[in-house]
Amino acid sequence: MKSINPASGELIEEYDQMKDDALNAIVSDAATAQEKWRRNSFYERSLLLQRVAELLEEHKEKYAKLMAREMGKPLAQGESEAEKCAWVCNYYSDNTDDFLAEEVIKSDASKSYVTFNPLGTVLAIMPWNFPFWQLFRFGVPALMAGNAVILKHAPNVTGCALAIEELMHEAGISDDLFRTVIADVDQTQDLIKHPDIAAVTFTGSTRGGKAVASTAGSVLKKTVLELGGSDPYLILEDADVEKSAETCVNSRLINSGQSCVAAKRLIAVEDIYDEFLEAVFHKMNEKKMGDPFNSSTDIGPMARKDLRDELHDQVEQSVGAGAECILGGSIPNRKGFYYPPTILTEISKGMPAYEEELFGPVASVIKVKDTREAIKVANDSNYGLGAAVFSQDLQRAEEIAAYELEAGCCFVNEYVKSDPRLPFGGVKESGYGRELSHFGIKEFVNIKTVYRA
Known part of the structure; x- marks a missing residue:
């Protein structure tokens, strides 16, 4: 896996593709870590995500330089991207307790309500254009909901992918709960089918989204797709x-x-x-x-x-x-x-x-x-x-x-932009499902009816 400096065309670094056994072990370990994580309170999870936000703010210049080197983003835009990632961390830290609170619904039961349980481990297949934000806008609500996250990033921003993993671990999130994998297309297809992967989110081309949806559909796994646009x-x-x-x-x-x-x-x-x-x-x-x-x-x-x-x-x-x-x-x-x-x-x-x-x-x-x-x-x-x-x-x-x-x-009278408070996603060949707001955090949970006679 090669990372090329787009401003010069020169090689930055090469990364070894992971072996199949190593990938399988990572997914299995994530499932184990998720069983523990799902039992933590929203408050306990929020403390770690708040620390992630602090580290993003502290090191935004470093991350901006990394984005500039790997995919050519101007520095000021890279710093803004890191700041936006911190915003989404704090937003879900403050609001998940309300978003996923049990919802009482009157029926003929003595008690009936809806509860929101995490699905398990979610595989995120992410693009290079917003190498931090694309992951954070999905990953933060997924983690706050109690899921584990496996990140398969675009090969040309592998340095960013590994930096995100390091950041999460430095903040105190379990090493196995959030992992970056370095895998090719065939291995990624196998990961989608892995029994310990509960769902998949994909951001990228319409063609790529159709391939991911087809594979996930063959094993009946939930997907969210944010694809191209011609706005x-x-x-x-x-x-x-x-x-x-x-x-x-x-x-x-x-x-x-x-x-x-x-x-x-x-x-x-x-x-x-x-x-x-x-x-x-x-x-x-x-x-x-x-x-x-x-x-x-x-x-x-x-x-x-x-x-x-x-x-x-x-x-x-x-x-x-x-x-x-x-x-x-x-x-x-x-x-x-x-x-x-x-x-x-x-x-x-x-x-x-x-x-x-x-x-x-x-x-x-x-x-x-x-x-x-x-x-x-x-x-x-x-x-x-x-x-x-x-x-x-x-x-x-x-x-x-x-x-x-x-x-x-x-x-x-404004250009389109994503905002943690508002749902984000498309229709037609731009995909389906939503990220952000309370709609986004409910994409990767089991919306469960509980009925007591």
């Missing part, structure tokens, strides 16, 4: 153009464009299209691409060469089909896996820029006649993760977000 941002005729453009550009370029909920299709009604496009152009053009360790950098390299090349191919295919590239669109002549801020216009159905997820700093700006067509284009996608509406008519925008858009997270 539409609707800019209506009465939107504040400057603020809308700034929000859209910031969303499109966060994490160097490598975010499932980044603004990917900017759908502007024709009355304000030209003004909006000009504003987007200027704001994209002023962003600085460079070394993620440089504090002035807005956009670092893409995480891997194959991902950069795939993105460029999508751009070229779209241009070949009639799209116009008005900014960027070429691979820079420099070391590393960089790709510049890019804007595509004249987008039409059938192009990759319309149909596919562009996982990098490329914005597809689409002109539509009116609000109804904007909604139609927004929903004309296999994906349904995030969406946003920009308008000064807040009631109308809220109604569109709440009732018209086919997505799991719909925002008004």
Whole structure:
């Protein structure tokens, strides 16, 4: 397993793949540790998660540098990611007692209620783009609910995966209760089927999610899938153009464009299209691409060469089909896996820029006649993760977000982002299940009816 510095293309470190016997032992030991952990009170668990939060805050610079080195995240964004992980630790430490409290339900019984029991050991198959946050937003509620966690991270961020394991153990969480494994695809499929794995969570591509769901389904194991997105941002005729453009550009370029909920299709009604496009152009053009360790950098390299090349191919295919590239669109002549801020216009159905997820700093700006067509284009996608509406008519925008858009997270006059207090997840080929809030912590529990005559 190789970790490559995306800013230089140089090898950082190689990691040995674990043997099958070692993986089986880790899973079996986790099951044993979970039997003890599930009997701890919420208060006892919360003390350890609060310590995890403290360590994240204390060492956020170290973790930011690790993320920058392994996947190219600009330092300031890496520090913010560590801080957000601390937030989710404290949030569930404070609220799990309420979220998982027994719920009394009146029936013909003398007593009937619902209780929430942990499932056991949950396997987390995580991506590289938010190497700490992706794990923490699932792992913290899973641990607070009484489960054990096995982390199988993306190979290019193995250093981050091992750092998370070290952090958990330093905070006092049992060595066997939280483990990182270094495994290939075939071994991961076997782990899903392991009798001591109770459930699986996967964040990544739609293709990968289908493979995980198929394997887990063959052995009837619960899954939560957070997959790709081609998030539409609707800019209506009465939107504040400057603020809308700034929000859209910031969303499109966060994490160097490598975010499932980044603004990917900017759908502007024709009355304000030209003004909006000009504003987007200027704001994209002023962003600085460079070394993620440089504090002035807005956009670092893409995480891997194959991902950069795939993105460029999508751009070229779209241009070949009639799209116009008005900014960027070429691979820079420099070391590393960089790709510049890019804007595509004249987008039409059938192009990759319309149909596919562009996982990098490329914005597809689409002109539509009116609000109804904007909604139609927004929903004309296999994906349904995030969406946003920009308008000064807040009631109308809220109604569109709440009732018209086919997505799991719909925002008004703001870019889509995850928040520990709010459920996060998608519909259609963006997956199923929810993370975060009280909905997320209930994904990996047995919602049990208790009836006493």
